[in-house]
Amino acid sequence: MSKRTTSHDYSLRSLQSLLGVSRSVLSGLIEAGFVQPTRGRRNELRFTFQDVVVLRTAFQLQSARIASRKILRALAKLKADLPDELPLSGIRITAVGDSVAVKTGQAQWDATSGQHLLDFEVAPLQGDVTFLDTTPRSMRSREQQAAEWFALAEQLVDSDAVGAEQAYRKALELAPGPHYYAYTNLGVLLSEAGTRGEDALAVFDEALEHFPDDALLHFNRAVVLEELQRFDMAVQAYGRCIELDPGHADAHFNLARLSEIRGDRQALVRHLSAYRRLSS
Template identity: 65%
Template sequence: MPEVTSSVPARAVSMRELQGILGVSRSTLSGLVAAGFVTPTRGPRNAWRFTFQDAVLLRTALQLRAARITPRKIIAALSRLRKALPDELPLTGIRVSAVGNDVAVRSGPSQWDAVTGQLLLDFEVAEIKGDVVFLDTAPARRSGERQAEEWYELGEVLRASDVTGAEQAYRKAIELSPRPFYAAYVDLGVLLCELEARCDDALEIFDEALIHFSSDAVLHFNRAIALEDLGRFEDAERSYQRSLEIDPTHADAHHNLAILLERRGDPQGLVRHLNAYRRLTT
């Protein structure tokens, strides 16, 4: 299958946005900046502004630190890695790992020491202990399931800052997974449904997912939302009803269906499902 060739454009993000992307506290990020792992610019009111490249480097620093790599080696590795990262970061790119007490970077078929720049032999790859960054060239010999997981993780990171990149990553996860990738289907469909102009695309994703997961209440619920946003109210009602047939305790499905039935002139349906929603949430 062809590789995705689009790239993620550079974009400055705030400290708060970066906290959400990396899942760490403000004090942790401030400490990493103070340690010299990245040098963000200053924006309005002197607030720090981070690039996506900074996010990659900080994610790498956090996970190398968790792998007990010394700060000196982390800073040296990031200094070299920073030069290897383009301003516009490709979705397929670089994998950084801890190899014993050293830091290895894989780009394409090659693996090199992040501090010295020396190429490492293939047999050393087996000694890698844990992936530490979400960008990966996905070598052919690695399992499709692992590749798909990494693309899914990339989508989770990108959805807070770049919708296009997240969509591409989720689609790549679905494409590469040897089994239907439930979470990637759900998150891609929700992502597209949040964009008013992409509800048709979201519906296609949910319909495709339901081929594999026909008895999943969440998928039928999300499909109903997409149909409702498209103005297909009768179809939306059927999808909400199907969701509730599968899971009668799905409170949000009761709530949404109650509102939809009120719009469709069914006051009895409104009361019935609104009462069910209240019972489940009180």
């Protein structure tokens, strides 16, 4: 099963979906020096959990008309102090007057000076990361709300599978268009539960109605079918994955294994050879 996006490693595309901002806005925040992403194996930009918090905060503080100089100063200190993992108390960041306020647990401080601030209105949450948005929910777009639910699901996925499922489904409900990452990650989450194969299959089937030519969705669907012991259907799904992405080594490997189970020696040799060639 292909893994969902983790909390610690985001691509530019998944970050854009998570934050609910345009690519141009996101690129502008990066060019302004708010974060310094690393490069992946294919030279693509990769972002950490700290980067996600900092970029979301920078975007909201710019919208609150906080001076860029003050944002940069506050975020430099904030990023240095952010933990590698999300604390159980959550992290909440917003503008209080012309200051940048950070709250974790019961503590709240000025992100630049470190001085404690008086409490401000925050909806209580348990164990979630919440980016406080001063815009009334009724005025925020469905795209923004879907992005917030997706972000919450990503944070809950390793600690609260039930909550993560609910958040992914809420993101799918609110998204103005098909939310590829919510479909993919929800399907993987249900598959990993061990007893939710039928539910996972339903998610991937629905996703493929919107993204019929996506090789990863066909691969994940094939894995679920295999776990449900629907081997003929799994072979067809792996085959469709390879039609769309001939370089998908794992699909060739799984097909080789299924071919051996079914006694198809010719297919076994063909797919095993393809797997070895692609993996070398």
